[in-house]
Amino acid sequence: MNCEIIAIGSELLTPFRSDTNSLFLTERLNKLGVQVAFKTIVGDRQQDLVDQVRIALNRADIVITMGGLGPTVDDLTREAVAEALGFRLKRDQAIVGALYARFAARRIQMTDNNSRQADVIDGAIILENPNGTAPGQWLDIVYNTHRKLVLLLPGPPHELKSLFDAQCLPRLTETLPKRHIATRTLKATMIGESVADARIAPIYNQYKDVETTILAHMGDIQLNLICGKPLIELAQARVDELAGRIEDELGDLIYSSQGESLEQIVLYYLEMRGATLATAESCTGGMMAQRLTSISGSSRSYLGGAVVYSNELKTAFAGVPTETLALYGAVSREVATALAEGIRQRSNASIGVGITGIAGPNGGTEEKPVGLVYIAVADDQQTEVVEKRFGGDRERIRQWSTQQALDLVRRRLM
Amino acid sequence: MNCEIIAIGSELLTPFRSDTNSLFLTERLNKLGVQVAFKTIVGDRQQDLVDQVRIALNRADIVITMGGLGPTVDDLTREAVAEALGFRLKRDQAIVGALYARFAARRIQMTDNNSRQADVIDGAIILENPNGTAPGQWLDIVYNTHRKLVLLLPGPPHELKSLFDAQCLPRLTETLPKRHIATRTLKATMIGESVADARIAPIYNQYKDVETTILAHMGDIQLNLICGKPLIELAQARVDELAGRIEDELGDLIYSSQGESLEQIVLYYLEMRGATLATAESCTGGMMAQRLTSISGSSRSYLGGAVVYSNELKTAFAGVPTETLALYGAVSREVATALAEGIRQRSNASIGVGITGIAGPNGGTEEKPVGLVYIAVADDQQTEVVEKRFGGDRERIRQWSTQQALDLVRRRLM
Structure with missing residues (x-):
């Protein structure tokens, strides 16, 4: 079984928005044994939509549209799918009533255009949308002698996802061959x-x-x-x-081996060992801290740390001796070591991490080029420092540096 | 003039990858007065590709394919476009020679399949690709009595972008009506x-x-x-x-008013005023530091700061009195104030920022629910604290908190 997903909306054809709903649908469909064979993005133009729905019906077993179900004149999906199939639209008075009730509950006057959301394609099953005003529609039809499923889903991600899981998954599981x-x-x-x-x-x-x-x-x-x-x-x-x-x-x-993120694994190992972690970051500027604290519950093992961009703060917050800075420079094996050991000691953590480097694009020299990063990990036994030369832009160098630092902590705990 | 962009590659039909190249192309095309009317994603299947290219030629003035130009059997774009147009492919010996030279320079044996990248559609202009092995192709043709431009571009973003700017932009500017x-x-x-x-x-x-x-x-x-x-x-x-x-x-x-990011504006104002900034973050865990240091040159005004997840570090790094923590709790107006004032003093910055809150999803109480965040900004004149209740998940609460903090600093400097 294969599927075509059609994302509808002129905003998806600007430089600023991309369709992400289809990734969610693909994940769900693959698990049911359905391959996505085509994804298409069409603007809010009725004829383009009608043509695209016909193209999709001719090449896919399942056609899913996303978007264009709202109340405004731009919302053309119902009309376009009905026209492509040669079916009629009928206004469902029960849906109109529910819309009135929904607006009344919020003490808002319902404008007439909202009633368009109650237009149902002949033979469609209505898919209730608890998170929005526009219901979805499910059509199980014969088109040119082939059986086709056509699903009309709302565009906003939180509406689409919950509606799909609640209403489409069970129906698809029942309809599709078991796999x-x-x-x-x-x-x-x-x-x-x-x-x-x-x-x-x-x-x-x-x-x-x-x-x-x-x-x-x-x-x-x-x-x-x-x-x-x-x-x-x-x-x-x-x-x-x-x-x-x-x-x-x-x-x-x-x-x-089960899909966890590197941050999750590091925090898991820390907790398992009863260990705590603190960080002193220069070139990564808090990115390692941010990655660790993005995980809920990280406070059980991650104490915090310092972002030491200036030399003064390297000394003030992580106890890096001014002589070390003067002798070796801020980007050096020695300063990384001092950062890791200093932050460990000042925070009473079991493990301290120090990161210093040149993230660029400026500030590189022949001796110390952009991308040169020193990462140190200290515990009560030893301090390990690695020197890396990462390629790419500022963002990439910072990402790889934090990745390397997290991996060093993981290996220390293994 | 309108355009259809066809992204080619079975990996773009998995739950894990989405096309982002088309956003870049759309931005460039819009500036030339070209609207993107359709975007389609097709897998590595020749017949699907041939059909899609024909569909696109029938509905768009400009058809751009991305991907499928490499050396492997999965790379079918050249063959498919030639078949859709009814044109022949010819192997260009100059390209074959350049490929051999490229491999020789890296002391790698070139495998035979690489020669496929030298197959050129009859009448196509070759678009050199300095960042990869597969050149692009440019066709200016008449299809069903209509003039059409067909561009074959490589899929890897860095190849596509530089090739498009160097080779396609000048040609499009010359070819398209002036606007x-x-x-x-x-x-x-x-x-x-x-x-x-x-x-x-x-x-x-x-x-x-x-x-x-x-x-x-x-x-x-x-x-x-x-x-x-x-x-x-x-x-x-x-x-x-x-x-x-x-x-x-x-x-x-x-x-x-010129598109700069909030981080850039804050750093610009700081520099303009000769001011410096330091941060003490609890619930945002380094995200504000990370955002500021993502900007090259931020070290001129941003000194650094502390990530104070544990209460001990709030005291050790930002001098928050243990009594304040005991009396008001870590998430309080008073602790935010102490964080901002403490980090300012310890770092000798002109402005200090303190952030404390409950990012969730756990840790909320009736009195202090998830999403409650206090943000303080201190300078030598005064300390301002705001209380916010942000909705959404952990990521959203942290993002909004740093956004609010950056905005408060901006307003202080205005």
């Missing part, structure tokens, strides 16, 4: 995408029944394994077997 | 999108020749004004006049 899908997500870090792929492709190529996707972003590699079988046990066994072989190959480059 | 486009971007903050729209819609609706787009993200409102006229002076005058009237209406809610 059981098992998935696993492995994550690795501090390895390039092509290097990772070269090492594991010979393995996953032996599992033609498992779909393997590799995604890389800022030093983070995500491997998604997905397999569909008539029995869930068979699918799970294949996915687990392949995951095990990939874990054997990549070893401790893999930090997560 | 001069003026743009302005205004930014406002701490106002809802619908409230902002309600206030300015009566103004921009009087300027039908200026396209006004409103985007809202995490407390940041961006207003894009764009106008095309035969003379650039006319276009600029209309855009500037509308921008001026919107600025009059929204007053100091507008923080930027």
Whole structure:
């Protein structure tokens, strides 16, 4: 079974907005064994919409539209789908009544155009939308002798998601041929995408029944394994077997075998060991702190730290001796060490991290170029410092630096 | 003139990847007076591609494909476009030679499949790609009696962007009817999108020749004004006049009239006043520091600060008295004040900021619910504290809190 997703709205054809709803729908559909074969974005023009719905009906088993169900003149999806199918629209008085009640409850006068949201395509099942005024519609029809499902969904993400899960998932599960899908997500870090792929492709190529996707972003590699079988046990066994072989190959480059983020893993290890962490960041300017504290519950293991952009604050907050700064410069192995050890001591944390480097685009020299970063991790036994030369722009250098720092903490705790 | 952008690649039909190249292309095309009418994503299947290129040729003046130009069997764009047009492919020996030279320079053996990248559609101009192995192609053709431009571009963003700017922009400027486009971007903050729209819609609706787009993200409102006229002076005058009237209406809610970010504006004001800033963050966990230091040159005015997640660090790094913590709790007006004043004093900054709150999803009480945040700004004259109750999830509460804090600093410096 394949699907075409049509996102509707002229704002999605500007430089400022992109469709993200389709990623959510794709994830849900894949788990039901449905592949997304086409995604199309169309503006609020009726003829374009009618043509596109017909194109989609001719090439996909399931056609899902998103958006264009609101009350304004720009909202043309109902009319366009009805026209493409040659079906009529009828105003559903029960929906009109519910709309009036909804507005009355908020003591707002309902304008007439809202009634358009009660126009239902002949034969459609109405999909209630508790988070918005426009209901969705579900059509199970025969088009040119083929059975087709046509779903009209609202555009706002929170409306679409809850409506899809509550109303479409159960219907799709009932309607589609039974297929059981098992998935696993492995994550690795501090390895390039092509290097990772070269090492594991010979393995996953032996599992033609498992779909393997590799995604890389800022030093983070995500491997998604997905397999569909008539029995869930068979699918799970294949996915687990392949995951095990990939874990054997990549070893401790893999930090997560269940999809957790690196921040989550570091916090989990800290808690497991009863350890605490503090950070002193120069070039990453709080990004490591921000990443750790983005996780709820991080306060159990992450105490906090210092953002020490100026040399004075390196001394004041992390106790870096002024002589060390003068002798080696702010970007040096010695200052990274002093930052890690100083913040550890001043915060009474079990582990201290120090990061100093040149994030660019300015401030580099021949000896100390943009991208040079020193990262130190100190505990009560030892302080380890690594020197890295990251490529790319300021954002990338900062991201890779925090990724490396988190990975060093993970390895220290392993 | 209108355009269809076709993004090619099965990975773009997974839940994990979305097309972002098209936003870049749309921005460039709009400035040339070209509207994007359709965006389509197709997988690596030849017949789907051929069909889609034909659909696009029938409904758009300019058809741009992105991706599918590499050396592997999945890269089918050249073949598919040639088939859709009924044109032949010819291998260009000069490109083959350049590929061999490129591989030789890196001391890598070139595999045979790379030669496919030298296959050129009859009549196409070759678009050199200095950042990758696969060149683009430019076709200026007549299809069903209509003149059409067909552009084949590489998929990797850095290849596509530089190739488009270097090779396609000049050709498009020469080919397309002359039209001069003026743009302005205004930014406002701490106002809802619908409230902002309600206030300015009566103004921009009087300027039908200026396209006004409103985007809202995490407390940041961006207003894009764009106008095309035969003379650039006319276009600029209309855009500037509308921008001026919107600025009059929204007053100091507008923080930027040339598109700068709030971080940039705060740093600019700090530098202009010869002032320095330090931060002490609890619930935002370094996000404000990270936002400020994401700007190159921020070290001139931003000294750094403390991430004080634990109560101990609030005292150790920002000098918050333990009695204040005991008496009022960590999330209180008094602790925010002490954080701002303490960090200012310890860092010798002209301005200190303190943020404390409950980012959730856990940790809220009836008295102090999730989303309650206190933000204090201290200088040598006074300390101002605001209490906010932000809605949404952890990420949203943290984003809005830093947005509010940055805006308070901006207002203090105005």
